[in-house]
Amino acid sequence: MGTARYIWIDDSLRPASEGVVPFLSAGVQYGFSVFEGIRCYATDKGPAVFRMDEHAQRLLDSAHIVGFRELPVSVDQVRAAIHQTIAANEFAACYIRPMIFLDGALTMTVEAGKPRFIVAVWEWKAFLGAEAKDRGIRANIASFTRLHPNIMMTKAKVSGNYVSSILAKTESQRAGFDEAIMLGPDGYVAECTGENLYVVRNHVIYTTPRAGILEGITRESLITLARDLGYDVVEESISRDQLYIADEVFVCGTAAEVIALREIDFRKIGEGKTGPVTRALQQEFDKLVLGRHARSAAWLAPVPAMTSSQLPVLSSL
Numbered sequence: 001m002g003t004a005r006y007i008w009i010d011d012s013l014r015p016a017s018e019g020v021v022p023f024l025s026a027g028v029q030y031g032f033s034v035f036e037g038i039r040c041y042a043t044d045k046g047p048a049v050f051r052m053d054e055h056a057q058r059l060l061d062s063a064h065i066v067g068f069r070e071l072p073v074s075v076d077q078v079r080a081a082i083h084q085t086i087a088a089n090e091f092a093a094c095y096i097r098p099m100i101f102l103d104g105a106l107t108m109t110v111e112a113g114k115p116r117f118i119v120a121v122w123e124w125k126a127f128l129g130a131e132a133k134d135r136g137i138r139a140n141i142a143s144f145t146r147l148h149p150n151i152m153m154t155k156a157k158v159s160g161n162y163v164s165s166i167l168a169k170t171e172s173q174r175a176g177f178d179e180a181i182m183l184g185p186d187g188y189v190a191e192c193t194g195e196n197l198y199v200v201r202n203h204v205i206y207t208t209p210r211a212g213i214l215e216g217i218t219r220e221s222l223i224t225l226a227r228d229l230g231y232d233v234v235e236e237s238i239s240r241d242q243l244y245i246a247d248e249v250f251v252c253g254t255a256a257e258v259i260a261l262r263e264i265d266f267r268k269i270g271e272g273k274t275g276p277v278t279r280a281l282q283q284e285f286d287k288l289v290l291g292r293h294a295r296s297a298a299w300l301a302p303v304p305a306m307t308s309s310q311l312p313v314l315s316s317l
């Protein structure tokens, strides 16, 4: 993991060593913070952020869902902060983690504290391991149920929601799998711990309905890419046994990108390797994020260069 020299805190770049949150804050104590996971790719024209404004908007939507009345930033400010944090750290490609956390508020109301904004970046390559993209991975059905929106809202990327993801993924890996598939309270497939899920059967692509999942930006991008390639994409409930008899199952997300599930619950899926539809979508996605696809210009936000005079002085270096 490449380490960053700068982090964005509130309204300015700061030395990364200052990137600590107050211990006595609802953000830390109760997981009351909302965040995004975004990727910046090294394109032929320099670093560019994938679906920047959609991610910035989802961050603000998450903050709105959990009840912040006054947001500390606008979409334009999120975009500017992210661009400057990447440029200052001179990363060609990186993972980006903006967050709005509730400072103070130990009496447990939103009004009792103050929302604060941070952006961290780091170099993070293959999230599910280098081999995953090529060979696919092995998954199990988690014993933990995905959150119901009336328990914890799934449209918001709330830090506390990810306790459930960590429980499921830890259980999965301790049992020898790579990733966990979480069923919703209705018993149908919801999503994985940090990815949305697709099934391919008889050349039709199916994915789960939006109500109970995080509306993934990669998911939405792949629906468009798949339709561009001429596939029918159907959003409908998917049962556990429909996974077992699929021709292909794949998952997608900002961190994971596009990865096949070659085995689920000890059952081989299709040919037991990355199938042709998954492979075609992986290739389209790779072209897209590297700036070599017809949709790249619309979906990539190039990072403006920064002069050294725009950088804060790092006395600690």
Ligand SMILES: Cc1ncc(COP(=O)(O)O)c(C=O)c1O
Pocket (backbone or CB within 6 Å): 037, 191, 192, 193, 194, 195, 196, 214, 215, 216, 217, 218, 219, 252, 253, 254, 255
């Ligand atoms: C629970 C969950 N589902 C799905 C996704 C995929 O979303 P995206 O493609 O926007 O990264 C993520 C990752 O952010 C996630 O945490």
